[in-house]
Amino acid sequence: MRWFVLAASAALIAGCQASPPAQTTVSFAASGGPTIIAPNSARVMPVAAGPVRQTPVGSTATSANTSVAVIGRTPPAVGRCGPAHQPVGGLAGRTVEVGSISDINLRKGEVVLTFDDGPRPATTPRVLAALSDAGVRATFFPVGRMARTYPKLLQEVARRGHTIGHHTDRHAWLSKMRFDDAMAEIAKGERAIARALSGSGAQAAPFFRFPYLAHTSALRKALAERGTVVVDVDIDSADYKRSSGAVVRQRTMGRLRRKGRGVVLFHDIHGRTASMLPGFLRDLKAGGFKVVHMVPRGGGGCAGRVG
Numbered sequence: 001m002r003w004f005v006l007a008a009s010a011a012l013i014a015g016c017q018a019s020p021p022a023q024t025t026v027s028f029a030a031s032g033g034p035t036i037i038a039p040n041s042a043r044v045m046p047v048a049a050g051p052v053r054q055t056p057v058g059s060t061a062t063s064a065n066t067s068v069a070v071i072g073r074t075p076p077a078v079g080r081c082g083p084a085h086q087p088v089g090g091l092a093g094r095t096v097e098v099g100s101i102s103d104i105n106l107r108k109g110e111v112v113l114t115f116d117d118g119p120r121p122a123t124t125p126r127v128l129a130a131l132s133d134a135g136v137r138a139t140f141f142p143v144g145r146m147a148r149t150y151p152k153l154l155q156e157v158a159r160r161g162h163t164i165g166h167h168t169d170r171h172a173w174l175s176k177m178r179f180d181d182a183m184a185e186i187a188k189g190e191r192a193i194a195r196a197l198s199g200s201g202a203q204a205a206p207f208f209r210f211p212y213l214a215h216t217s218a219l220r221k222a223l224a225e226r227g228t229v230v231v232d233v234d235i236d237s238a239d240y241k242r243s244s245g246a247v248v249r250q251r252t253m254g255r256l257r258r259k260g261r262g263v264v265l266f267h268d269i270h271g272r273t274a275s276m277l278p279g280f281l282r283d284l285k286a287g288g289f290k291v292v293h294m295v296p297r298g299g300g301g302c303a304g305r306v307g
């Protein structure tokens with residue numbers, strides 16, 4: 001069984017790449033876990049979404065109903081939503097209020113970190129620990145089904161002061177759907193996130209990212225009209241590809257150095273991403289970059305109230 005889980009984990013789980021993977025089709029199973037459909041095969045291979053194989057030392061997150069213990073330095077809790085912002089080591093940059101796409105106007109040397117497709121107990125706590133250790137805040141775009149399965153973990157993301165957007169309910173390929181169906185799928189994902197956070201004191205931000213970055217002008221227009229900000233990607237880490245964390249780190253830094261700034265796409269469901277993140281954050285600091293935290297204009301997001 002181990003070979004199977006490792007092989008599945010090494011494959012693309014649910015990337016946000018702009019073009020479809022050549023060899024793998026991805027869907028989310030009814031159980032809430034991601035599923036990989038292998039090419040030229042009718043077999044559907046469920047991927048272990050829980051921490052059974054990959055639980056990091058110190059993590060006790062085992063199910064949707066289990067309290068979440070996140071490894072690494074735990075910032076002090078302030079208020080109901082999360083910790084006060086405590087920059088560590090000079091990597092944290094501005095907090096930017098975003099009410100429309102035009103507000104995401106980064107200066108040279110500024111980056112925004114985004115993590116899609118979670119939360120996932122095997123990996124998201126490690127991502128949170130790395131971000132806390134570096135004293136920076138990111139934006140997460142969870143999938144509705146994952147949030148339903150692991151609401152406590154999503155609440156922990158918010159408690160740490162990160163911004164939470166949404167990313168559809170089942171990671172749907174919206175550009176291939178009828179307009180009404182696509183909008184319904186977006187709304188379903190948004191409701192799932194809100195429900196997962198309910199009672200925690202945190203609220204999701206009206207930020208959205210298209211799965212596979214597969215957008216249409218009609219959907220973008222409709223989202224803008226309802227006050228939803230579509231957050232695009234400047235630098236794709238391509239962490240959904242089969243490669244080591246070291247390769248992801250090197251590739252992302254290379255792209256970032258060439259562009260000099262930008263919104264970086266990662267996925268908090270991948271082990272390689274969690275593994276390379278501490279080193280990547282050290283690279284950012286060494287390169288003189290600053291991590292900008294996006295919060296919704298006018299509040300409404302947890303981080304926007306405590307930052």
Ligand SMILES: [Zn+2]
Pocket residue numbers: 014015016116117167171210211212
């Ligand atoms: Zn995605």
